Amino acid sequence: MLLKKNVLVCALLVTQLLVGQETPVKNLKEKLATATDQEKISIYFDLYQSNIPLDEALEYIQKGIALAKRKKLDSLHSLYFFAAQGNYYKTEFKTGKKYATLSLNIAPHDEFKARCYNLLGAFCEALSQEDSAFYYYDEALEKIANDTSKKALAIKAIVKNNQANFYFKKGKFHLAIKDYLDSNKISSSLGDADNEFNALNNLGTCFKELEEYEEAKFYFEKALRVNISEDRNILKNVVEIGLGDTEVKMGNYDRGIKLLLNAEKKLEGSSYEIYLSVAYQALSEAYLIDNTEKALHYSKKTISKIKEINNPYVAAGIYTTNGLLHFKKKDYHNALASLMKAKEIARENEHNDLLYEIFLAEYEIYKIQKKATLALQHYEVAMAYKDTLFSIEKNKQITDANTRYKTKQKENQILQLKQKEAQQKLVLEKERTTKVVFAVATITALLLLAGIYYFNQQQKKQDARETALREKQMAQETQLQVTFAREKEKDKIALTLHGQHAKDLELIAAGLQNNNQPIWAEKISQIKDKIKDLAYKVQSVPFSESPFKDQVLNLAADDRLARTQVTFTGLKDIDWKQIAEPIKRNLLFAIKENISNIYNHSQATRVDFNFEKKDGVLFVSMKDNGKGFSTEDVKKGIGLRDIKLKMDEINGDVTIESQSEKGTKILFNIILT
Template identity: 25%
Template sequence: MILKNKIISTIIITLIPLVSLFSNRVNYESEEVEFPRSASFTFFVIQKDSISKEYYKAIDKFKRKEFSEALELSFVALEKSNAQEEIINVNYLIGNIFRKTNNHNRAIKYYLNTLEYFKNNASIIQENNLINEDLLSNLYYRLATEYQLNKNIDSSLFYYDKLFELNLINKKASLLKSNAYNNLSAIYRDNSSLKDLTKAKFFINKALDINKVFGENLVLASNYGNLANIFMEEENFNKAKSLYLKAIKLLENDNREEAVKYKEVLYDNIGWTLYNMKNYRAYEYLDKSVAIRDSINDIGLRKAIKEIETRNNVELATKDAESKRIIAEKNELQANQTTWLVGIAGFATIALLLYLVNVYKLRQQKLKTQLSENELIQQKDIEKIKLESQIKILNATLDGKETERKQIAETLHDNVSALLSSANLHLQASQKQFNGNIPVELDKTQEIIKQASQQIRDLSHNLVSSILLKFGLEYAIKDTADKFSNSEISFFTKIEGVRRYDQSFEIKVYNMVQEFANNILKHSKANEAFLSAKEENGVLEILVEDNGKGFNSEDPINKDGIGLNQINARVKMLNGTFVIDSAENEGTKIKITLPIQERKKTFIV
């Protein structure tokens, strides 16, 4: 019975850091709708003999996902083309290439070019007897999603409205609209300035109505998961639980990469839902989520590397095409300016003479200023060496403190706590020998040992977070937000893509976040604070904001505070960046970026 109680206690402690997990997950985006055959790569069909061979080659490279080569060929086709139909098609293809390589700004530029040419050549389009509304719906959807990914919500909503105005009712258009409804639901659920859960629920239900008829299980599961997220925000845990389980059921036998990734999210969210319902099966689902996440980390890393290589190749192709265009314009300009060469040469000769006259004077002045500059450079070098020494000393002190705190915490947890537990067991065994007439002193001694054990556990956790050591930054930051929130201030979190790193690195980052949270409690007089952590392109970004009284970040007294100096020194030693943005009565925003330090893999023989 005692063992059973200990197991339940352990599960409860483990689940505590899952605060607000469901709201920090990125919604799964369903696969793209299959559009008319020509719309996948071209905007509309044109006569074969009017299309350049480079354009056909570019389409073939695009299908093979060789995007840099496809882009180079597309730019060549764009330079050669005189036919408006081909210009429209090539612009649309270039937009698709940039979309595939996550360059949203350039994708938007070429989609807008496509739309402009399309509208300016209505007569050609009508002669080719094309389905204009089908093509426009595809283009409006592309523009809406790219603006949404680029955080330009107003433009995104504008093109979603344009899409719905077309009022198409075929299967392809219906699936396209279901994607749009799903994205609109995400906007009204996650965007702070437009947040409206009623609208979010309305749009996701419209997407569900379509996908129940036409959609596959993965798309349908994502809709149920997004609807469950909304009910979680409304604290309707029973409804959220039912929808999460329905989504998991749909993907039970689906082992595709996209389905496995989404199941990890669903297991994570159902775990948090059950925790709120005081159902201790929450740990079981959390364990499933962590297992899936660990299994897909290596796959995700390889994909990320491949995407970076592809993006770099596309950027090189873009720069090469632009440089060729600039060279061509330059050659044309030189051809038009041949008649000016004689006059320019004469003017240059006069300017050269004036220049030579001034060179001597400038050289004398330069010698004088160079002596002053050398003195300044030497002084700066000395100050730099002093600053680097101070930073190293400060970091060595902090490293020593962190190591010492960890050793003390481990000693308390592994040794002292175990000894107290053993003493408690011996007391329990002694009590049985008194046949019911247990001395009061034994009961008091047992109670004292229990209190001491609890205090040691609390002290061990304060020295080094056990949640951080067991589950990593994501749960430790959420645990901090939960503990620091009270009736006067609420801490909110947003964690994206954070996983397990080198333990020493995690401890350093966690200590920084705790220092910021303590400063907010002590000094800010805020009623809301926001802790964010995101991994992107091998960099961990920490963002801390509050709506408190703020301070003058340019004031040397504020900039040189002990806590901020320590954090600044720690960030520099980790090769990161540290930026403070604050003003009086305008709150404070702190941003830290750190290169990831991966944890060492262990292998079982």
């Protein structure tokens, strides 16, 4: 007897465990010691997808969950999802379903909710909760029904594939084929080779179950030509199981056996051993034709994997096949034992077609053993199941036909509605277009007239503003030129008094002192001080006629600094109107004095000024790249001594930093309050 086998590639929207290298894993673990909380979560994700064992990978996800809950990080929904996925691989379906539900409850958007619903559907399928599985798949599709993004379409293709698997297991092959074709079409348009591969394989399986072997072979071979990701390439051996079984049923026995043996060899020891039971079962049935020993050998290997099979129909079929093989070898005791296990599973799940085969086989055994009463009882039960099968098959055919009719009718109604809507939309679009064109033309004309008027008015205003601005600028420039000329002349007089006459008198006073004429030396010194004071007053007379910052900038424009690059930082950031006049006057004097020293002594090519007001203190620094001087000689300089006196008058301090050939920096710190 040939039994149905669900050779389905699971199309969950989950990341497969990737085959990585040992070094990256080691590096990831080392990074954990110094990583931030958010970085640790990223590393846990990377470790989960590396080549470490699944149990260890799930331990890292659990650490991530604990960290995310403790620190209230926004990655908790993804961690729950990975925990659910990992438990699916471990066949811990109840635990996985719990994590999938937790992920769904905090999912940030519909796309992620669709992923969660899809995963929940897979868990419910595995737990034989069929109504819930269908509900979750339907919810997944509903969440992304109007989303045409690539991500949403990819999810839709996968959900369609899994929903088709559900129909397949229910025996609704035509509905399954429709969903598989939809999934394949979407996946192909997106270039999603992995899911396209799944859909093609499962289409082949559907047609094989319908005994349409040419179609089945077409889709299996097409699946083998798809370039899937390297880590999933071994799944092509699962396709070889379906193709090999199909070849055997088409009479291509040798090619079929070769494909099945190759699949068995490649799957043993791989992470996809779960499919070995399917390969063993296919080989067992293939060898039934001419090699009972090998058929029994593979039947026993299939039973050794029975715990990994979640489909009770397949499990019952495996025990039935094993019983028939023992019967063929006249090992009636083991035959009846296997058939009894098959009968228990089939009865529990109401698989009447298998129960018919089981009771018929038991009838044959009891007849050979000359147990007439038991033989008759089992024959009557077998015939009863046969009658039931006839009714069920007829009802199924009627139901399938009715489903196809309603589906076709609904599709036609939808098509008619779409055509009608398209026609109405076209009429409305034409009317809307006409109205829009007229409205746009009217508005454009009005806007054009308004624009011309507005432009003329604005042009007149602009001309008036520009004329007023030019007149104001000319007046300001004239006033500034007068002020600067007056300041320059005043500075020239002050410089002559202070820089030349005062210094000459100081030299005379020093000579008289050396010639033992102290009285005259003292008088000359007094005259010198009066001249310096006069020079200072000359500088201060028109001070308020121009802003302080303009006077500072005017100093930088001094002809003596024509070859020196002068920069200012922070000068315009200070509200100089809030600074007291005596402070500004003395500060300007100090700056002038320092500029004079730079010109006369430093040979600098660059001078940088920096102004800053902070916490009630005014900081002013002047830095040049000149030849510098020894700080021991500072006290001997007349100009620097005068700067110190001016700073003392305004509660200020002066700091001088200089070295030979390394330039000079002078810093003024003035307390304002």
